[in-house]
Amino acid sequence: MKIIVDAMGGDFAPHEVVKGAIEAARAYKVDIVLVGKEEAIRPFLPGVSLEHRLSIVNATQVVDLREHPTEILHLKPDSSIVVGMHLLRTGYGEAFVSAGSTGAVVAAATLLLGRTKGVDRPALGTLYPTVHGSSLLLDIGANADCRPDFLLQFAQLGSYYTERVLGVKSPRVGLLSNGEEEVKGNRLIRETHQMLRRSKLNFVGNVEGKDIPRGVADVVVTDGFTGNVVLKVSEGFGETLIEILKQNLNSGTRSKIAALLLRPALRAFSRKVDYQERGGALLLGVRGNVVVSHGRSQAKAIKSAIRLAIQGAKAGPITEISGGNNNGQAE
Amino acid sequence: MKIIVDAMGGDFAPHEVVKGAIEAARAYKVDIVLVGKEEAIRPFLPGVSLEHRLSIVNATQVVDLREHPTEILHLKPDSSIVVGMHLLRTGYGEAFVSAGSTGAVVAAATLLLGRTKGVDRPALGTLYPTVHGSSLLLDIGANADCRPDFLLQFAQLGSYYTERVLGVKSPRVGLLSNGEEEVKGNRLIRETHQMLRRSKLNFVGNVEGKDIPRGVADVVVTDGFTGNVVLKVSEGFGETLIEILKQNLNSGTRSKIAALLLRPALRAFSRKVDYQERGGALLLGVRGNVVVSHGRSQAKAIKSAIRLAIQGAKAGPITEISGGNNNGQAE
Numbered sequence: 001m002k003i004i005v006d007a008m009g010g011d012f013a014p015h016e017v018v019k020g021a022i023e024a025a026r027a028y029k030v031d032i033v034l035v036g037k038e039e040a041i042r043p044f045l046p047g048v049s050l051e052h053r054l055s056i057v058n059a060t061q062v063v064d065l066r067e068h069p070t071e072i073l074h075l076k077p078d079s080s081i082v083v084g085m086h087l088l089r090t091g092y093g094e095a096f097v098s099a100g101s102t103g104a105v106v107a108a109a110t111l112l113l114g115r116t117k118g119v120d121r122p123a124l125g126t127l128y129p130t131v132h133g134s135s136l137l138l139d140i141g142a143n144a145d146c147r148p149d150f151l152l153q154f155a156q157l158g159s160y161y162t163e164r165v166l167g168v169k170s171p172r173v174g175l176l177s178n179g180e181e182e183v184k185g186n187r188l189i190r191e192t193h194q195m196l197r198r199s200k201l202n203f204v205g206n207v208e209g210k211d212i213p214r215g216v217a218d219v220v221v222t223d224g225f226t227g228n229v230v231l232k233v234s235e236g237f238g239e240t241l242i243e244i245l246k247q248n249l250n251s252g253t254r255s256k257i258a259a260l261l262l263r264p265a266l267r268a269f270s271r272k273v274d275y276q277e278r279g280g281a282l283l284l285g286v287r288g289n290v291v292v293s294h295g296r297s298q299a300k301a302i303k304s305a306i307r308l309a310i311q312g313a314k315a316g317p318i319t320e321i322s323g324g325n326n327n328g329q330a331e
Numbered sequence: 332m333k334i335i336v337d338a339m340g341g342d343f344a345p346h347e348v349v350k351g352a353i354e355a356a357r358a359y360k361v362d363i364v365l366v367g368k369e370e371a372i373r374p375f376l377p378g379v380s381l382e383h384r385l386s387i388v389n390a391t392q393v394v395d396l397r398e399h400p401t402e403i404l405h406l407k408p409d410s411s412i413v414v415g416m417h418l419l420r421t422g423y424g425e426a427f428v429s430a431g432s433t434g435a436v437v438a439a440a441t442l443l444l445g446r447t448k449g450v451d452r453p454a455l456g457t458l459y460p461t462v463h464g465s466s467l468l469l470d471i472g473a474n475a476d477c478r479p480d481f482l483l484q485f486a487q488l489g490s491y492y493t494e495r496v497l498g499v500k501s502p503r504v505g506l507l508s509n510g511e512e513e514v515k516g517n518r519l520i521r522e523t524h525q526m527l528r529r530s531k532l533n534f535v536g537n538v539e540g541k542d543i544p545r546g547v548a549d550v551v552v553t554d555g556f557t558g559n560v561v562l563k564v565s566e567g568f569g570e571t572l573i574e575i576l577k578q579n580l581n582s583g584t585r586s587k588i589a590a591l592l593l594r595p596a597l598r599a600f601s602r603k604v605d606y607q608e609r610g611g612a613l614l615l616g617v618r619g620n621v622v623v624s625h626g627r628s629q630a631k632a633i634k635s636a637i638r639l640a641i642q643g644a645k646a647g648p649i650t651e652i653s654g655g656n657n658n659g660q661a662e
Contacts, residue, residue, distance in 0.1 A: 131571050141509060144517040178472060178559035186475040186556040209563030213571035225517040226557055228509035232540030233561050237568050240462050240544035 003309050004093035007036035008062045008080040009100025010297045017099065018044040020302025025053040027303065028310055033093055035059050035084040059083040065295075069103030073111055081105055085112045088288045095289035095309035099280070099297040105290065106142050106283060113288040116157070117320040121146075122285030123154045123224070124292060125161065126231065130215030136162050137212065139224035140231050140281060146223040148191040151175070152199065156321040157284040158219035159201050165315040166218075174207035174217030176226060182206065188223065196221075279304030282312065289313045334640050335424035338367035339393045339411040340431025341628045348430065349375040351633025356384040358634065359641055364424055366390050366415040390414040396626075400434030404442055412436055416443045419619050426620035426640035430611070430628040436621065437473050437614060444619040447488070448651040452477075453616030454485045454555070455623065456492065457562060461546030467493050468543065470555035471562050471612060477554040479522040482506070483530060487652040488615040489550035490532050496646040497549075505538035505548030507557060513537065519554065527552075610635030613643065620644045 005021050007014040014036055021032045022045075031053050034041050038058040045054060061079035063072050076082060081100050085108045088096040098105045102124070110122055125138030136158050143150060155173050162171040175193055177185040182193050184206060196203040207217050209230065222230065280293035280301065289312040293305040336352050338345040345367055352363045353376075362384050365372050369389040376385060392410035394403050407413060412431050416439045419427040429436045433455070441453055456469030467489050474481060486504050493502040506524055508516040513524050515537060527534040538548050540561065553561065611624035611632065620643040624636040 131574060144509060144515075144520075176560060178475060178556050178563075184475075186554070189475075189556070208567075209560040209565075210567030210570070212564060213567045223517070225509050225520070226560055229507060229540040229557055229561060230564050232509075233543060233564055234540075234568050236539075236541030236544045237565050238572070239541070241569070241572060243462060 001310060001313060002031040002033060002093040003306055003313070004033045004035060004057075004084050004087050004096045005302070005306065006080045006084050006096070006098035006100050006105075007034040007041050007056075008059070009098040010293065010295050010302075012296070012298050013099065014041050015044055016298040017302050020297070020299035021306065022046065022054065023299060024303045024306035028307060030306070030310060031055070031093075032306070033057055033087065035087065036080040037062070057083060057087065063101050063104045065101050067101070067104065069101065069107040070111075072104045072108065081108050082112075085109060085288075085290075088290070089113055094313035095291065097280075097291045097293060097302070097305045097309050099293035099295060099302065099305070102141065102281075102292050102295075105292050109283055109286045109288065109290045113286045113290075116285045116287060116318045119153050119157065119285040119321060121150050121153070122283055123150075123157060124227075124281040125158060125284050126281045127279075128212060128220070128231070128234070130213055132215055135212060135215055135218055135220050136166075137220045137222070137227055137230065138284065139222065140227035141224045142283075143224040144228075145225070146188060148188060148195050151188070151192040151221055151223065152195045153285065153321065155196060155199070155201055155203075155219065155221045157318060158221060160318050160321060161282065161284055161312075162218050164318075165311055168218050170202045171218035172204045172216070173201045173219045173221060174204050174211070176212070176220055176222040176230070177206035177208065180206050180208060192221075279306075279308040282308065284318065286317070287319055288317050332641060332644060333362040333364060333424040334637055334644070335364045335366060335415045335418050335427045336633070336637065337411045337415050337427070337429035337431050337436075338365040338372050338387075339390070340429040340436075341624065341626050343627070343629050344430065345372050346375055347629040348633050351628070351630035352637065353377065353385065354630060355634045355637035359638060360384075361637070361641060362386070362424075363637070364388055364418065366418065367411040368393070388414060388418065394432050394435045396432050398432070398435065400432065400438040401442075403432075403435045403439060412439050413443075416440060416619075416621075419621070420444055425644035426622065428611075428622045428624060428633070428636045428640050430624035430626055430633065430636070433472065433612075433623050433626075436623050440614055440617045440619065440621045444617045444621075447616045447618060447649045450484050450488065450616040450652060452481050452484070453614055454481075454488060455558075455612040456489060456615050457612045458610075459543060459551070459562070459565070461544055463546050466543060466546055466549055466551050467497075468551045468553070468558055468561065469615065470553065471558035472555045473614075474555040475559075476556070477519060479519060479526050482519070482523040482552055482554065483526045484616065484652065486527055486530070486532055486534075486550065486552045488649060489552060491649050491652060492613065492615055492643075493549050495649075496642055499549050501533045502549035503535045503547070504532045504550045504552060505535050505542070507543070507551055507553040507561070508537035508539065511537050511539060523552075610637075610639040613639065615649065617648070618650055619648050 059080040061076045063079045123139035124142045127134040128137040162168045283290040291305045291309045390411040392407045394410045454470035455473045458465040459468040493499045614621040622636045622640045
């Protein structure tokens with residue numbers, strides 16, 4: 001299997017991206033194609049041992065975060081994002097991973113790969129940590145304004161991915177709302193609730209914010225605005241909590257022993273909320289496997305994103321969802 | 332000062348409500364009027380010592396959570412919520428506290444007390460815990476669907492409350508969005524951003540979910556759907572985190588010592604996220620001081636809600652906000 005990696009994407013490119021790619025090639029026994037400025041990438045590639053697994057495809061341009069996403073196809077045709085997406089489209093590799101501009105990756109994927117049949121808007125999903133594992137939360141940022149039928153499609157995409165890639169039989173689909181009763185929610189959610197009820201998905205009804213970490217659904221559907229807020233509140237809350245715990249631990253004589261004893265627990269928890277472990281967001285609803293890694297990704301996050309990409313590539317992209325039932329088919 | 336308390340509201344009424352009221356009367360030296368079924372309340376009142384501070388106003392009906400909020404005025408005219416709100420309106424007490432149906436309390440307050448001048452929709456606010464204190468988050472559930480001018484009014488109400496009641500000079504007002512840049516957000520947020528920029532509030536721009544626990548704004552404005560999700564995700568996340576920490580602590584030989592050492596830190600944190608300590612939600616935008624306590628409130632939560640009500644009552648209700656500037660005036 002060959003994974004295409006945008007070597008120029010993110011705050012720590014290309015150094016950390018290349019490092020993560022090397023680690024992934026070693027750990028997962030896959031081939032990696034690094035796309036980007038060859039002269040910038042080359043110095044970070046090691047001498048020999050893995051060279052047969054790593055290759056470079058030169059791309060002379062880099063997408064700037066301030067550029068308008070939909071314009072990069074003609075403004076930056078030789079950028080690592082556009083070149084990488086072309087490589088995926090032509091079958092040169094099985095998946096594309098980028099820590100670059102999310103908007104640009106989504107736009108390039110939508111325009112170059114095309115949308116999954118039956119999908120109006122691709123969505124970004126992430127594996128949100130729960131007590132006993134994780135739930136797929138989507139959309140987490142691709143579509144700030146949504147219609148009910150978009151959310152229905154997100155539910156179908158999420159259900160398909162969870163079943164086919166994660167191996168969950170008949171995934172429980174929940175709709176994020178401000179109350180469990182079907183009359184709860186804003187207009188968008190109330191209308192979506194009715195559509196989901198009529199669908200053939202395993203719809204378990206509205207789920208509240210507090211239910212997400214409890215893992216009451218395998219797929220949690222929301223609009224990209226709310227999903228982004230949920231994810232970031234959780235990240236901020238986790239960080240704040242660990243800080244408060246540390247403050248308390250450092251404030252007494254017990255501090256050193258407690259800190260020592262506590263370390264494994266804190267580390268285990270940090271791993272759960274850490275985006276570097278989660279590996280970034282899955283772009284669902286395009287005809288290809290695309291993973292968007294966090295802009296602050298370092299080697300560990302890139303490695304996790306590549307792991308996620310491999311998982312998806314094994315199952316193949318979602319090429320079709322069908323109206324309201326759960327029979328999406330890979331080609 | 333006299334605080335009116337709905338003795339019949341919440342899952343643990345009247346027992347826990349009366350218990351919390353007694354504790355509050357003792358701790359804060361205020362008079363409490365318990366509104367509800369006299370024969371149900373009386374058994375929980377103690378013999379002598381505090382009797383001069385506690386009184387009962389009989390109300391024969393109880394509002395059911397399934398009843399439509401706006402109908403309770405004519406369906407349940409002798410309910411504890413309606414009778415209590417009438418008492419507040421006529422100046423029999425300085426604030427009203429209820430752990431009953433949020434919708435019914437909001438509806439009764441809006442209809443009986445009237446809205447603050449310049450406010451279309453009253454909002455629910457809560458003090459969200461941050462690293463160094465708390466931020467006022469509103470709306471957290473009164474209005475699932477909002478217009479930009481509603482959000483501007485929430486900002487004005489929140490700024491006024493934070494300045495007058497909490498004593499924060501020129502409170503920083505942030506708008507919850509999915510990115511800091513002003514082009515980020517859904518349509519509602521982008522339009523609201525422009526209105527806030529033109530206002531005379533101390534608008535610090537968009538804030539992301541992760542910024543809320545960090546305390547980057549004194550007032551965080553959002554619609555009631557998103558606000559509710561934020562609050563509940565945080566509650567669920569905090570609970571889950573503590574559970575994960577406990578699991579880790581119980582899984583090794585170090586468990587007992589570590590659990591012992593960790594207890595103060597966990598307790599300090601729990602206090603921060605615990606709604607029982609926060610005391611419930613403030614109803615802002617009506618001409619009276621109303622606090623809506625959590626439906627699961629036990630004595631401690633009721634006591635905290637009464638403390639919050641006393642704070643608000645000292646400053647007086649917000650009777651007017653003026654267009655875009657920060658000169659709301661109490662009558």
